[in-house]
Amino acid sequence: MTADTGRWIRNFVDGRFIEPDENHSFDNIDPATGLVHASVHEADATLVDRAMTAARRALGPWSATPVRERTAVLRRAADLVEERFEEFVSAESADTGKPVSLARELDVARAIANFRTFADVVAAAGQESFLTDLPGGHHALNYAVRKPLGVVAVIVPWNLPLLLLTWKVAPALACGNAVVVKPSEETPGTATLLAEVLADAGLPAGLYNVVHGFGGGSAGEHLTTHPGIDGVTFTGSSATGAHVMRTVAPRVRPVSFELGGKNAAIVFDDADLEETLTGLTRSVFANTGQVCLCTERVYVQRSVFADIADGLVERAHTLRLGSPLDEATTTGPLISQKHREKVRGYFELAERSGAKILTGGGVPDMGAELAGGSWIEPTLWTGLTNKDRVVREEIFGPVAALIPFDTEEEAIALANDTDYGLAASVWTRDLRRGHRVAQAMNVGMAWVNTWFLRDLRSPFGGVGLSGIGREGGESSLHFYTEPTNVCVHL
Ligand code: NAD
Numbered sequence: 001m002t003a004d005t006g007r008w009i010r011n012f013v014d015g016r017f018i019e020p021d022e023n024h025s026f027d028n029i030d031p032a033t034g035l036v037h038a039s040v041h042e043a044d045a046t047l048v049d050r051a052m053t054a055a056r057r058a059l060g061p062w063s064a065t066p067v068r069e070r071t072a073v074l075r076r077a078a079d080l081v082e083e084r085f086e087e088f089v090s091a092e093s094a095d096t097g098k099p100v101s102l103a104r105e106l107d108v109a110r111a112i113a114n115f116r117t118f119a120d121v122v123a124a125a126g127q128e129s130f131l132t133d134l135p136g137g138h139h140a141l142n143y144a145v146r147k148p149l150g151v152v153a154v155i156v157p158w159n160l161p162l163l164l165l166t167w168k169v170a171p172a173l174a175c176g177n178a179v180v181v182k183p184s185e186e187t188p189g190t191a192t193l194l195a196e197v198l199a200d201a202g203l204p205a206g207l208y209n210v211v212h213g214f215g216g217g218s219a220g221e222h223l224t225t226h227p228g229i230d231g232v233t234f235t236g237s238s239a240t241g242a243h244v245m246r247t248v249a250p251r252v253r254p255v256s257f258e259l260g261g262k263n264a265a266i267v268f269d270d271a272d273l274e275e276t277l278t279g280l281t282r283s284v285f286a287n288t289g290q291v292c293l294c295t296e297r298v299y300v301q302r303s304v305f306a307d308i309a310d311g312l313v314e315r316a317h318t319l320r321l322g323s324p325l326d327e328a329t330t331t332g333p334l335i336s337q338k339h340r341e342k343v344r345g346y347f348e349l350a351e352r353s354g355a356k357i358l359t360g361g362g363v364p365d366m367g368a369e370l371a372g373g374s375w376i377e378p379t380l381w382t383g384l385t386n387k388d389r390v391v392r393e394e395i396f397g398p399v400a401a402l403i404p405f406d407t408e409e410e411a412i413a414l415a416n417d418t419d420y421g422l423a424a425s426v427w428t429r430d431l432r433r434g435h436r437v438a439q440a441m442n443v444g445m446a447w448v449n450t451w452f453l454r455d456l457r458s459p460f461g462g463v464g465l466s467g468i469g470r471e472g473g474e475s476s477l478h479f480y481t482e483p484t485n486v487c488v489h490l
Pocket residue numbers: 155156157158159160164182183184185213214215216219220221224235236237238239240241243244257258259260261291292394396422462466467
């Protein structure tokens with residue numbers, strides 16, 4: 001089974017790739033060069049409907065398939081991604097512009113881990129049961145039977161395309177669901193390659209369908225307005241999440257939303273300087289700041305403010321922007337020119353708000369070959385406060401504002417002063433304080449002396465504008481299944 005016809009990235013419906021239509025296509029741009037590297041077939045409403053029909057048909061037999069057989073397919077898929085590792089790395093890097101080293105270490109490695117972990121989690125899952133005491137020495141047995149949610153719409157963004165897709169598809173399939181996935185229009189490649197892998201792993205036709213396109217008026221809207229969806233799992237911006245929620249509200253479907261963030265780091269004066277600077281550098285600049293968990297607000301205790309600011313600037317200068325194919329490159333471009341314009345808008349706003357630019361603030365000269373790419377300089381500011389829009393709104397680029405604080409209470413108040421609530425990190429050698437402050441963070445995930453260290457069995461998600469619900473481990477089991485409680489009078 002192969003997806004690659006050279007120029008075309010095709011839709012995958014009911015176990016086969018669909019012949020592309022020249023009149024319904026869009027360009028796939030390499031963010032590092034600005035050059036078109038493929039054409040993508042845009043799915044229309046009819047094709048989305050075919051995908052939904054195929055998924056519905058495949059659902060019954062799959063949900064009745066023993067769990068060990070379903071999870072065996074996931075394990076084979078993990079093995080096949082491993083066999084085709086470099087192909088996935090190239091496809092992910094070409095779509096996103098991220099360095100191949102990062103795609104290897106993060107995206108493709110995590111796709112494999114997602115399949116294996118959720119195979120383990122679902123294979124080991126039990127069910128809730130309660131022995132209920134009744135008057136007169138009688139009892140009742142309550143037990144909950146978990147059934148698949150059904151046909152699940154999976155909508156993902158462009159920043160970690162394969163990681164986020166497999167994070168949803170693996171548990172959904174293991175739990176006995178069928179999926180129709182809509183990758184981001186910017187990054188259609190690896191979702192399409194995954195169709196080959198899942199078919200080769202023995203996944204029956206109709207259980208994994210890929211429809212390409214945009215949001216409104218395109219595949220995203222066709223999918224979310226389809227009457228056949230039983231649930232939606234969505235990762236993307238808060239604004240789109242809210243829109244999708246309104247779309248599915250009349251049909252009262254379950255949603256899982258992993259949305260934007262404006263994440264804080266709190267650095268206390270007793271923190272290990274080297275460890276903190278290494279962690280902060282990753283958390284601000286990883287994937288060119290395009291990770292929902294990235295830190296854009298760094299609160300630093302006043303006595304170490306200068307050390308942290310100087311150290312971060314020094315480390316920002318060691319980042320190596322360059323061709324994603326160069327093994328020495330640490331930092332790729334932003335995803336698109338459109339996104340770069342948004343980030344540059346915040347650069348201007350920061351200056352108008354009186355920010356002092358410690359480093360960056362512009363567009364780098366990348367030489368003729370990369371001149372058409374959406375490159376941006378890693379940027380650090382001081383002189384801003386929580387009142388400034390730059391400190392309140394998600395920018396989603398390699399940027400952070402450094403803000404001083406004096407007391408623990410002040411740091412907690414500053415970090416929690418946001419409409420978002422995805423992630424935070426706390427840097428201190430005082431572990432009691434680390435636990436205390438991490439627990440006080442109004443977020444879904446808080447780290448102490450580290451960042452983006454993930455155990456896939458732990459709950460992941462956000463509060464406020466950062467989302468609804470949790471996925472990961474048992475939380476995924478809960479989202480991708482519906483319990484029927486059976487009460488037996490013994
Ligand atoms: P986006 O919201 O623009 O798009 C996300 C997906 O939704 C894309 O596939 C897009 O085509 C689709 N979409 C857009 N409009 C739609 C509509 N009307 N109906 C159905 N689908 C629609 O987000 P993006 O720019 O691709 O990604 C960046 C955002 O994602 C950032 O805000 C980032 O914080 C967030 N994000 C969050 C997490 C998390 O786990 N919380 C992870 C990654 C990214």
